Amino acid sequence: MLNRKLGKSNIKVSELGLGCWPIGGPFYSEGGQLSGFKTVNDEESTKALLTALDMGITFFDTSSVYGCGHSEVLLGKAFSRVRDQVVLATKFGSIFDEETKRCIGNSVSPDFIRKSCEDSLRRLNTDYIDLFQCHEWFVPLDEAGAVFETLDKLKEEGKIRTYGWSTDHPDLIDFFVKNTNGAVIQHQFNVLINADDILKVCDTYDLASINRSPLAMGVLSGKYTNESPAIVGDIRSENIDWNFYYKDGKVNPLLLQRLGLIREVLTSEGRSLVQGALAWLWAKSNRTIPIPGFRTVEQVKELARAAEFGPLSENQVKQIDGIIEKIKIA
Numbered sequence: 001m002l003n004r005k006l007g008k009s010n011i012k013v014s015e016l017g018l019g020c021w022p023i024g025g026p027f028y029s030e031g032g033q034l035s036g037f038k039t040v041n042d043e044e045s046t047k048a049l050l051t052a053l054d055m056g057i058t059f060f061d062t063s064s065v066y067g068c069g070h071s072e073v074l075l076g077k078a079f080s081r082v083r084d085q086v087v088l089a090t091k092f093g094s095i096f097d098e099e100t101k102r103c104i105g106n107s108v109s110p111d112f113i114r115k116s117c118e119d120s121l122r123r124l125n126t127d128y129i130d131l132f133q134c135h136e137w138f139v140p141l142d143e144a145g146a147v148f149e150t151l152d153k154l155k156e157e158g159k160i161r162t163y164g165w166s167t168d169h170p171d172l173i174d175f176f177v178k179n180t181n182g183a184v185i186q187h188q189f190n191v192l193i194n195a196d197d198i199l200k201v202c203d204t205y206d207l208a209s210i211n212r213s214p215l216a217m218g219v220l221s222g223k224y225t226n227e228s229p230a231i232v233g234d235i236r237s238e239n240i241d242w243n244f245y246y247k248d249g250k251v252n253p254l255l256l257q258r259l260g261l262i263r264e265v266l267t268s269e270g271r272s273l274v275q276g277a278l279a280w281l282w283a284k285s286n287r288t289i290p291i292p293g294f295r296t297v298e299q300v301k302e303l304a305r306a307a308e309f310g311p312l313s314e315n316q317v318k319q320i321d322g323i324i325e326k327i328k329i330a
Contacts, residue, residue: 001056001307006087006181006288007208009162011130013087015282015308017059017210018052018300019291023074024067027101035103040295042074048300049078055304059087061186061210061291063135064116065094068101069123076125083126089210090124091135091166092116108136108143108149117159132160133186139169141175142268148180155181167211173198177205186210189278189288190220191266191320193260202287211281214290215274216255217245222263222273226249258327262320265312275306280320283311 003012023045048061060079064073066210072090079086080211092113095105114282120129132154135145151163155295164184165176176182185202189211202209243250266276276293281290294300312320 001302003058004286005208006289007202007287008181008206009131009208011087011161011183013059013289014057015289016057016278016303017061017089017289017291018049018057018303020060020062020075020210021066022293022295023048024062024071027065027070028103029097030105032102035297036064044296045074045077048294048297049075051297051301052294052304053079053082053085055301056307057300057304059089060289061089061131063091063094064120064123065091065096065103065135068096068103069098069119070101072120072123076123080125081116081298087130088124089131089133089164090120090129090131092120093135094107094117100289100299101317106136107207108134108139108147109144113147113150114154117154118317121159126228128158129160131164132167133160133164133184135166138169140174141171144172144175145179148176148182152181158303164210166209166210168195168198170197172215173201176200177207182207184208184210186212186291186307188212189281189290190214190216191262191277192216192219192255192325194321194325196284199285199287200276201284207287208289209285209287211290215243215277216282219251219255219259220277221272222259243295254327258324261323265316265320268316271276271306271309272302274302275309276304276312278303279308279309279312281302281315283314283317 002015003014005012024036025040026036026038093106094103096103154160162183164182166186168187185207187198265275278290281288292303
């Protein structure tokens with residue numbers, strides 16, 4: 001598997017990362033909504049993590065809030081003997097109770113960022129975090145400066161190697177690239193939902209593009225149709241404002257329409273649909289690093305084998321993008 005770099009930090013990571021939200025298991029919002037995934041097995045998750053490393057995946061992205069700390073704990077245990085072989089990314093911003101698995105608020109105050117860093121270091125069983133990201137998608141600009149000043153200090157102290165922001169808001173991204181020393185923007189990006197505007201910013205300011213939802217929360221697995229029963233038991237069954245992939249546990253029919261028109265190109269040359277979706281992202285830029293979620297060893301194997309095929313061709317990308325442009329998302 002080839003490497004890419006985390007922007008101006010020059011930290012090398014595998015071209016494919018893994019998103020560790022699903023393996024965190026269930027946790028709940030302040031209002032009691034399920035915010036994770038109920039059907040998880042810690043033993044299988046650990047095997048999947050180690051399989052990923054064996055297959056060349058070195059970049060693992062999590063958050064303190066995934067499973068209210070549980071995802072970080074799993075990573076810390078799985079990689080305790082091979083810490084120098086992996087690049088660990090986590091995020092801050094949520095206040096939660098590790099015992100009840102309930103979120104109780106949000107904060108990006110300097111004191112809370114420091115506390116969150118120390119808590120993540122403990123759970124990850126490490127003395128440094130490779131990439132520390134703000135997980136609050138929207139922060140008032142008059143507060144944002146203090147956030148990144150704190151991260152600069154943590155970097156100077158050796159507690160983190162670099163930092164980034166997980167956000168899709170153009171004005172916040174503009175602030176980040178012009179006023180901080182950060183190296184990463186984590187944003188939504190997949191073959192169904194384009195983000196070329198953010199890619200241009202990453203090119204201009206030498207940032208990595210970490211791709212959240214590269215498989216559209218499972219839509220690009222190809223498992224779901226308009227006739228599929230509603231998903232139950234995980235966040236996709238919850239009607240949350242930002243989740244336009246699903247409603248009442250059913251896939252957005254416009255996304256299925258898009259997928260039907262591009263499936264043949266994505267699955268060319270022997271790729272699975274999942275592998276084609278990753279190949280499209282790699283072809284879009286040498287800065288993209290997709291972080292698909294996973295729960296099983298078999299899922300990790302399919303994801304890792306995408307690298308054997310490499311990116312789609314320029315002509316294939318143009319063909320897909322032309323089709324997608326014709327079907328607008330409501």
